[in-house]
Amino acid sequence: MVTPKTIPQYRRLYEILRKHILDGVYKEGDLLPSENELCQMYTMTRPAVRQALATLSNDGYIRKHQGKGSIVHHLPKEIGILSVSGTTSALGDRNLKTRIVVKPVLMRWPDDFMFPLTDLEKESGCVYMERLRLLDDSPIFYDISFIANINLPRITSRKFVNRSLFQILRDHYGVEIKGGDQRIKAIMASAKISRLLHLKRDQPVLHLERKMETNKPGLFLYSSIFCNTEKYAIFGRF
Amino acid sequence: MVTPKTIPQYRRLYEILRKHILDGVYKEGDLLPSENELCQMYTMTRPAVRQALATLSNDGYIRKHQGKGSIVHHLPKEIGILSVSGTTSALGDRNLKTRIVVKPVLMRWPDDFMFPLTDLEKESGCVYMERLRLLDDSPIFYDISFIANINLPRITSRKFVNRSLFQILRDHYGVEIKGGDQRIKAIMASAKISRLLHLKRDQPVLHLERKMETNKPGLFLYSSIFCNTEKYAIFGRF
DNA sequence: TCATTCAACTTGTATTAACAAGTAAAAAAT
């Protein structure tokens, strides 16, 4: 278990405001308290408040308007670090499940891996797993993950049910996702993917290849994700 | 013509460093000058330098490492505000063309528009246009754009060849894109799209629906974009 | 009544300062 360090003030305010927005204390379209008010409320200086608001703005939770204030933006639902938005109905929070298709195993990296690897990564081998993500009991994401086996003792024996991979990495190994790159394509589903995602014949799927950076230098997470976007679309901000 | 205002210092440094990175003065993996060095070089204070670097980091041009410095990240090619990465070869700068399929016309909004519209937008009508984006002489993007006809005099009579829509909006109307939302799906190409993008039979395409916010309150740009992702993938950072 | 001006907000930009924390290489000790 990794002991959490002292978190900076702006981060603390960020988490508070984010939680309030997600909990509906501040609703879409609402005006947040002004920067000066937040300074007083949480006894911090304006640069700290501004950094919290800037991060919220960057993550798409609010939009700032000079002379006006910070307005709460509508918010997408997040699964892992993917956002989805239903094209028909709004989607609740509880109908989200994860099913392990292949439990974490140690293996060599595939020969033609989707991203270039460092020598350290290559010789360390990788932890491999396959998961299926279900929304409303229909499979939406098929996620193949690769992690270099660097400083992750006993990871293959951990229980992944009802806990996200990211959460386990954070809680037990102190690994935080800091960002990453992704490539997106539209492809025809293979037989295996059609079966797993319960697709009709000749249905296209979204294919995401992601490389995620962590706070541990040299440690990356890789994912190859196949999405059924018939009912739900991938949602993004920029 | 809109007169440009005085640009802030951090923005100026951002543009300089960004250009240097794009021009190859600083190459991928290079360490940028330290914050204090940049302060001296451009005679500004550290907060200004830090804001420039933070923006660069946010846009994915650099990655910052505490105790180490700012390292130049690899960079994707940008088309409009879409990034692409070739799956086979690196792609040059010159083989990028835009063809107007439907010249800008004024019309009513479609009845079942992809995003909800305000009353002001509805009664203003919209400027509609269709464009085809070619990479290496093969059509990659088919872009259908909608703009509310608010304070955009004579826009339908402007020449759009060799100039991006965003550039015209910025230069003549002072409109800047500040961010936006997008939905991404994988769909089967319709007959029209197959023809325009020179697709083989039963080939899937990426469909993006975007709503872009501008610096003018109430003015949004909407795009429905169809991408052939066989040779090039959409590239993203997060 | 209507339009204009003004005052009281808001966020944006800039300066200066100090210390904390992470990194890497030189220096010292074993």
Next chain:
DNA sequence: ATTTTTTACTTGTTAATACAAGTTGAATGA
């Protein structure tokens, strides 16, 4: 020679302050 410690860097966080610029609504004028 190897390991450990120190030192000199780097970026990260916090503080206090001032003025610029955009927004809004009240006060003022015609």
